[in-house]
Amino acid sequence: MHVPSLIEKKRDGGILSDSELQFLIAGFTRGTIPDYQMSALAMAVYFRGMNFAEAVALTAAMRDSGEALDCRGQLAAALGRPMAVVDKHSTGGVGDKTSLVVAPLVAACGVAVPMISGRGLGPTGGTLDKLESIPGFRVDLTKDEFLAQLGAVGVAMIGQTEQIAPADRKLYALRDVTATVPSLPLITASIMSKKLAEGLDGLVLDVKWGGGAFMREQKQARELAEWMVRVGQQAGVRTAALLTDMNQPLGAAVGNALEVREAIETLRGGGPADLRELCLALAEEMLALAGVEGGRALLEERIASGAAMAKFEEMVAAQGGTSLDMDAQLAPLRADCAAADDGCVQRMDCARVGLVSMLLGAGRAKVSDAVDHGVGIEVLKKIGDGVQRGEPLARIYARDEGRLAPALEGLAACYEIGPEPVEPPRLILEAVR
Numbered sequence: 001m002h003v004p005s006l007i008e009k010k011r012d013g014g015i016l017s018d019s020e021l022q023f024l025i026a027g028f029t030r031g032t033i034p035d036y037q038m039s040a041l042a043m044a045v046y047f048r049g050m051n052f053a054e055a056v057a058l059t060a061a062m063r064d065s066g067e068a069l070d071c072r073g074q075l076a077a078a079l080g081r082p083m084a085v086v087d088k089h090s091t092g093g094v095g096d097k098t099s100l101v102v103a104p105l106v107a108a109c110g111v112a113v114p115m116i117s118g119r120g121l122g123p124t125g126g127t128l129d130k131l132e133s134i135p136g137f138r139v140d141l142t143k144d145e146f147l148a149q150l151g152a153v154g155v156a157m158i159g160q161t162e163q164i165a166p167a168d169r170k171l172y173a174l175r176d177v178t179a180t181v182p183s184l185p186l187i188t189a190s191i192m193s194k195k196l197a198e199g200l201d202g203l204v205l206d207v208k209w210g211g212g213a214f215m216r217e218q219k220q221a222r223e224l225a226e227w228m229v230r231v232g233q234q235a236g237v238r239t240a241a242l243l244t245d246m247n248q249p250l251g252a253a254v255g256n257a258l259e260v261r262e263a264i265e266t267l268r269g270g271g272p273a274d275l276r277e278l279c280l281a282l283a284e285e286m287l288a289l290a291g292v293e294g295g296r297a298l299l300e301e302r303i304a305s306g307a308a309m310a311k312f313e314e315m316v317a318a319q320g321g322t323s324l325d326m327d328a329q330l331a332p333l334r335a336d337c338a339a340a341d342d343g344c345v346q347r348m349d350c351a352r353v354g355l356v357s358m359l360l361g362a363g364r365a366k367v368s369d370a371v372d373h374g375v376g377i378e379v380l381k382k383i384g385d386g387v388q389r390g391e392p393l394a395r396i397y398a399r400d401e402g403r404l405a406p407a408l409e410g411l412a413a414c415y416e417i418g419p420e421p422v423e424p425p426r427l428i429l430e431a432v433r
């Protein structure tokens with residue numbers, strides 16, 4: 001096949017066939033199709049889009065560009081019986097630590113949860129960064145260690161390996177520098193190729209919309225959720241999505257060790273109401289896809305009995321973690337951002353909360369940046385809360401005196417306070433199944 005002709009076809013609004021997409025992805029992964037041709041193709045897709053069949057074929061080609069994990073088959077062989085294998089993926093947001101709660105909670109109900117996560121790029125740390133705030137915790141298990149732990153404990157959380165969907169790793173790096181990230185078919189194929197390579201029975205997607213999310217508009221987020229659910233189902237994986245709010249941080253904690261602390265509180269039956277609600281809703285979807293009966297009552301019982309927290313501790317110990325005293329990991333400097341007026345929190349600039357946390361050191365501006373696990377923000381007031389002048393809105397945890405004043409200033413600008421009473425945003429907008 002002639003690569004410039006395929007680029008031309010998409011540039012002019014044509015439809016690429018399954019074999020053409022397979023050829024393009026295989027050649028790009030091998031290095032026989034250079035970055036400049038793939039960049040041109042990505043831009044053509046950005047402008048011309050893809051139909052659903054092309055998105056399915058692109059996802060499959062990217063999934064097949066590397067190793068398939070076959071968690072389901074490997075686990076059944078190791079245990080001598082089938083066990084439902086279900087994962088969860090979030091499109092990411094400020095204070096989103098749901099994976100830390102949901103994975104052990106669902107595993108405590110007898111479902112295997114093989115969680116392969118990314119590192120955070122952007123405002124806050126990713127799941128791996130959060131886990132690495134636990135002293136000794138290893139996210140770099142080998143494939144054999146990962147599968148063995150999945151069989152023994154029922155849950156393991158590791159980083160993306162070089163072998164899973166390598167085409168996505170290469171293509172995402174190109175999209176990042178060619179302004180072609182915000183493309184519905186390219187995002188769908190990127191996320192779903194990695195998840196489908198795991199060998200799952202079911203997948204639950206948390207697709208966030210709002211100021212602190214990748215998708216700023218509800219409509220875009222809904223469309224992404226619908227595409228990803230359809231692609232998953234077409235590939236034979238039971239897939240569902242929740243469309244959830246990210247116009248304010250989830251829970252109170254933003255920052256790695258702070259978020260692990262909050263996840264532990266939630267696993268122990270406490271934690272902020274919004275975080276608990278979303279974790280239960282996601283976990284309920286996962287149980288339904290796994291075919292496990294009991295729903296919310298079972299999940300609540302696993303929290304109340306201590307089984308969910310025990311599963312988390314078992315996973316942490318299996319992956320080398322030595323202490324869950326997260327207070328000991330927190331940075332020593334504290335400062336409160338106080339309300340300038342009496343009133344009610346009308347709105348929050350959620351993306352900016354993430355940015356302040358990144359400037360404190362909790363997230364990365366570029367891949368090579370190091371993350372400070374101990375810094376972050378505790379959000380004490382959220383949309384709809386009443387405040388009095390001088391009352392703390394948020395608390396900063398910093399390591400470096402010089403970062404306190406700009407962080408306080410940045411946080412104050414995240415809050416809009418006014419006289420009108422306001423309803424908090426709806427956390428779960430709808431389910432896509």
Ligand code: URA
Nearest residue numbers: 172181186187190191
């Ligand atoms: N996350 C991904 O993994 N890929 C995208 O394209 C966007 C978000």
